[in-house]
Amino acid sequence: MSAHADTPAIPISFKRRAHDAVHDAQLRKNFRGAMDFLMAKRAAQFPDGDELERLRAFGNRVRARALSKLPDLLQRLEANLTRNGVKVHWAETVDEANAIVHQIVAAHEAKQVIKGKSMVSEEMEMNHYLEGHGVDCLESDMGEFIVQLGNEKPSHIIMPAIHLNAGQVASLFHDKLEVDYTEDVDRLIQIGRETLRRKFFEADIGVSGVNFAIAETGSLLLVENEGNGRMSTTVPPVHIAVTGIEKVVENLRDVVPLLSLLTRSATGQPITTYVNVISGPRKADELDGPQEVHLVLLDNGRSQAFADSELRQTLNCIRCGACMNHCPVYTRIGGHAYGTVYPGPIGKIVTPHMLGLEATRDLPSASSLCGACGEVCPVKIPIPAILRRLREENVRPPAAEPHHMRGQGSKYSRRERYAWKAWRTLNTSPRLYRLFGLAATRLSGLIPADIGPWTEHRSAPKPATRTLHELARDHLGED
């Protein structure tokens, strides 16, 4: 079923990319600086730890309630959007989603599409797809615009161009837009806006993502800071929104805590500059707004996560990016090293459902399970626990039942399994364990100075001369 089945398994080279990234001093500096800034901004928004914990628990419950009746809410969403004049489309795969978008584009003979920021459209690789069908697709979010100009992918779900500093953007603008070189950030943004302004009025179709799809009212809520989201969704005659099926919430009341958690966790803002609530196309007596509004609801593996009570929590995500901002791994390798649309901790737990575990086999292991992500997650996704679970799915025999995930057992290795069985035998047999301790301490001179990956950055560990078991027995007697 996968649209990505024939995609090269990008994260096979994850370790290579990570290796290059940790040795890229400029990248390290850009990310450390940016993540420190975002962490401080978030912390300033939550001065009261108790309030934060209450709000996170509330957010968790709102999301859990929505997921507990997901099929019902999606049907209500469809009914109410339809009543409001929005055409709803269902897509199981990214191929289906792209085909739906293309049909709409073709029906309008559209040649130019302008896009607000949307990670689901990245998931679909919509730009690439539409360009292949002769349609120009322009990103209007400043970060996305920069990334598109540089022929790159977003490196962060909220701040797509966070891997670049002002100098790098200045060079890019100078090369691609043929403007005078300037590192003045305000001037750079002005240049970008001037380029985009014209395009909003030329575009035949506007595309956007969705932050919350509200079932009760049939509305699509979209937050943004630049106004490009409002322009993309109101100026062109046709608006296509794309989103994942998990984004639905029951009612507007539910949005209140989630919105507060989202903007404070993401960018450290009490509220974004724009909060758009889209409830249908232009009505007969209205002067502006699109004549047609479409919503494409994409599954792309989300149902697989939904089917398992532990993995289902992955779908709580409101895409704030706080987990990546606080992740010591993401901070050191940046977003591109993951080779996936969604990087960082949330990317590691959501992407295996989209691409299968085989294509993402190294991602669950790329974590020290330090727990920083789970600690800041505004909807309390137990990311470390889910990473551990994915490791378990990764090493289970590929054919073992029940089969929870596509690509199960992608790291299954008989050798490693035997090694862990030997470890189990050693640690369940006190006599054997003590014998091992004696051997390790008495023969510590035999430990080579070079023990693979450990000694690349550390000296080899030296066992003590006697074990704690021995010292304790001498001191306390046999127990």
Place this chain on the structure above:
Amino acid sequence: MSSPHSSVATPQATRLAPPLAGARNYPAQKPAEVYLFGTCVLDLFFPEAGMDAIRLLEREGIRVHFPQGQSCCGQPAYTSGYTDEAREVARAQLALFSHDWPVVVPSGSCAGMFRHHYAELFHDEPATLRQVEALAARTYELAEFLLEVCRIQLDDRGSPIKVALHTSCSARREMGTHVHGRSLLSQLGQVERVDHDHESECCGFGGTFCVRMPDISGAMVRDKTAALAGAGADAVVSADCGCLLNINGAFEKQQQSLRGEHLASFLLRRTGGKSDGVQS
């Protein structure tokens, strides 16, 4: 796709995050006897820290039992996804603590394994689960136990010194014991605790992570050692030997003189006790 879903969503399948853990209730009296679970890393690499923990507890008038049958809490297999192997090793430890004495663990991550993850391992074995829950309720990280249960009063006899405290991620996020380590150090009159850059950040150990992802782990431990060395501290202490193995190994590789030591050894020495002194 015409209908949103083929599978049936039951509310039972939706998990809620557990309610906020309130402050832990500590016993009013300190116990007469405790178990020490020494952990496998201490056993082989930092046995003196285990002995110093025993001496600290004995100085508080507590009789310490060290079950000789103990091995590992099971964490390495658990975090590597080998859940069945972890469960059997965990089961072997469960059998060791037959009296209802508290179990004191000189490691935040192994204590966290007892307190939080054993229940996950035995969730479908009701009888074992009850045993596991009872064990979790009487498991304490060493610093936590000294401070909150023994209500220890430390009398600093050392000369003025600046100390950086590294707290393991599980101690911090699963056990909340970074607070206890700080409180214990603050009782020492001549000890000034100095902050280091990105103190709450992981040292990069992460069990098998450090060998599975050597580049990333290496970058993390280099940053951690640089932060510790740059803090102007004369000594580095931590209550987790996994982190110490990683941090000390990196210090040594970088030919720096600084080494971290276990909080138990540091506290014992500062307060006039004789550390076991089989420094590895």
